[in-house]
Amino acid sequence: MSKINLKNRSQPKAFIITGPTSGIGLATAFELANYGTLILVGRNADKLADVQSSIRQKGQQAITVVCDLSDLVSVRRAAQEIIALDIPIAGLLNNAGISPMKTAKSVQGWDLVFTTNHLGPFALADALIPHLPDGANVVFIASAVEDPDRKPVRFLGMKGARFLSVEASAKGEWKHPLSKAPGADAYATSKLCVLATAMALARETPRLHINAVEPGITPGTGLGGDAPAILHFLFGRILTLFPPFAQYRSTPQKAARIITHVLTDESGKTGVYFDEKGQPMLGSKQVRDAKFQDMVVSQTRAFLSKAPQTLPE
Numbered sequence: 370m371s372k373i374n375l376k377n378r379s380q381p382k383a384f385i386i387t388g389p390t391s392g393i394g395l396a397t398a399f400e401l402a403n404y405g406t407l408i409l410v411g412r413n414a415d416k417l418a419d420v421q422s423s424i425r426q427k428g429q430q431a432i433t434v435v436c437d438l439s440d441l442v443s444v445r446r447a448a449q450e451i452i453a454l455d456i457p458i459a460g461l462l463n464n465a466g467i468s469p470m471k472t473a474k475s476v477q478g479w480d481l482v483f484t485t486n487h488l489g490p491f492a493l494a495d496a497l498i499p500h501l502p503d504g505a506n507v508v509f510i511a512s513a514v515e516d517p518d519r520k521p522v523r524f525l526g527m528k529g530a531r532f533l534s535v536e537a538s539a540k541g542e543w544k545h546p547l548s549k550a551p552g553a554d555a556y557a558t559s560k561l562c563v564l565a566t567a568m569a570l571a572r573e574t575p576r577l578h579i580n581a582v583e584p585g586i587t588p589g590t591g592l593g594g595d596a597p598a599i600l601h602f603l604f605g606r607i608l609t610l611f612p613p614f615a616q617y618r619s620t621p622q623k624a625a626r627i628i629t630h631v632l633t634d635e636s637g638k639t640g641v642y643f644d645e646k647g648q649p650m651l652g653s654k655q656v657r658d659a660k661f662q663d664m665v666v667s668q669t670r671a672f673l674s675k676a677p678q679t680l681p682e
Contacts, residue, residue: 382404382405382406382457382458382459382460383405383406383407383408383432383454383456383457383458383459384401384404384405384406384407384408384458384459384460384461384462384632385407385408385410385451385458385460385461385462385497386398386401386407386408386409386410386462386464387410387411387436387438387462387463387464387465387490387493388410388411388438388464388465388466389407389409389410389411389417389420389464390409390411390413390416390417390419390420391416392587392621393464393510393584393587393621393624393625393628394464394465395420395621396621396622396624396625397462397464397621397624397625397628397629398420398424398431399423399424399625400622400625400626400628400629401462401625401629401632401633402424402427402429402430402431403429404459404629404633405430405459406429406430406431406432406456407424407429407430407431407432408431408432408433408434408451408454408458409421409431409432409433409434410433410434410436410447410451410465410493411433411435411436411465412435412436412437412438412443413435414433414435417433417435418433420433421433432454434447434450434451435447436493437476437489438465438484438485438489438490438493439475439476439481439484439485439489440475440476440477440489441477441484441488441489441492441673441676441677442476442677444489444492444493444496445492445496447493448492448493448496448497449496451497452496452497452500457502458497458500458501458502458505459505459506459633460505460506460507460508460632460633461494461497461498461501461505461506461507461508462508462510462628462632463490463493463494463507463508463509463510463563464510464628465485465489465490466485466486466510466512466559466560467481467482467485467486468482468552468556469481469482469552470550470552471552472541472552472555474541477676477677479539479540479541480538480539480540480541480555482552482555482556482559483538483539483541483555483558483559483562484539485559486556486559486560486563487538487559487560487562487563487566487669488539488669488672488673490509490563491562491566491669491673492673494507494509494566494570495670495673498570498574498577501577503576503577504576504577504578504635504637505577505578506577506578506579506580506631506632506633506634507567507570507577507578507579507580508579508580508581508582508628508631508632509563509564509566509567509579509580509581509582510563510581510582510584510628511560511563511564511567511581511582511583511642511652512556512557512560512563512583512584513583513650513652514527514529514553514556514557514560515529515530515557515558515560515561515564515652515653515656516529516530516652516653516656517529517530517653518653518654519653521586522557525550526548526549526550527548527549527550527553527557528546528547528548528553528554528557529557529561529653530554530557530558530560530561530653530655530656531543531544531545531547531548531554531557531558532544532558532561532562532655534668535562535665535668535669535671535672536668536672538555538558538559538562539672541555543555543558561652561653561655561656561665562665562669563581564581564642564652564656565656565661565662565665565666566662566665566666566669567579567580567581567640567642568581568640568642568656568659568662569659569662569663569665569666570666571639571640572640572659572662573666575639577639578634578637578638578639579639579640580631580638580639580640580641580642580643581641581642581643582624582627582628582631582642582643583642583643583644583645583650584619584624584627584628584645585618585619585623585624585644585645585646586618586619586645587618587619587620587621587623587624619645623645624645627643627645627646627647630647631643631647
């Protein structure tokens with residue numbers, strides 16, 4: 370964790386942002402730095418230092434905390450580092466996420482996508498929420514690919530979320546029929562759980578303002594990084610120019626402005642799912658069910674309570 374003179378800082382608020390070194394996260398970090406000190410949370414210390422340096426060159430403040438969201442031990446350690454800073458947190462942005470084409474395992478042996486996108490961010494938020502002051506904002510980055518009725522989802526042959534249970538998802542087990550795109554079931558299911566978590570926590574913790582944002586289709590974010598270059602070009606630069614994709618097209622900079630607005634909003638909105646234009650939207654029928662939302666949270670907490678506290682030797 371980098372050093373910073375917190376007592377003499379000119380900016381009275383601090384914002385936590387995960388995944389701030391590329392894509393939407395990087396654009397949001399630069400936008401959000403206008404509103405307070407940033408706590409940059411990511412797995413690559415060198416990249417974090419580069420972002421921190423860029424922010425400081427503008428006369429703004431940033432702290433770095435190294436954390437691998439796919440490693441629950443690392444997440445717990447990072448949460449304790451942030452709590453130990455003892456500074457007023459105005460907002461927490463759970464932005465980090467991955468969408469590889471191939472499946473892989475985390476250090477704990479769980480599905481890498483589901484762990485990075487849901488279990489890790491959930492554990493971080495659950496550890497930090499009791500320490501956030503009343504009125505603080507929490508934002509989760511969701512994705513409409515969880516909705517099987519979404520036009521682009523159907524067009525691409527995806528099936529939306531394939532949720533069986535949190536434990537099954539951690540094991541990489543999904544409801545059939547599966548999609549034709551490797552990794553798509555893990556990604557969509559993880560984002561279903563992210564959105565369910567945001568809505569459930571908003572009801573569970575009314576003293577905070579907890580919302581979710583769908584950033585739109587944003588070419589250049591690095592998601593699906595192991596896909597062939599031709600697929601990145603076709604989807605990111607060509608297909609998004611035409612229906613049914615064009616209306617959902619965005620950029621990291623546009624998404625950053627929407628996310629920053631939600632994260633700094635003082636109107637008290639909570640339990641809202643915002644689209645790429647900053648307007649309220651609906652998730653899938655499944656995720657709109659409050660009982661389902663609560664089940665995801667309870668199952669996730671139960672699963673994490675049994676997670677190892679340290680890595681095996």
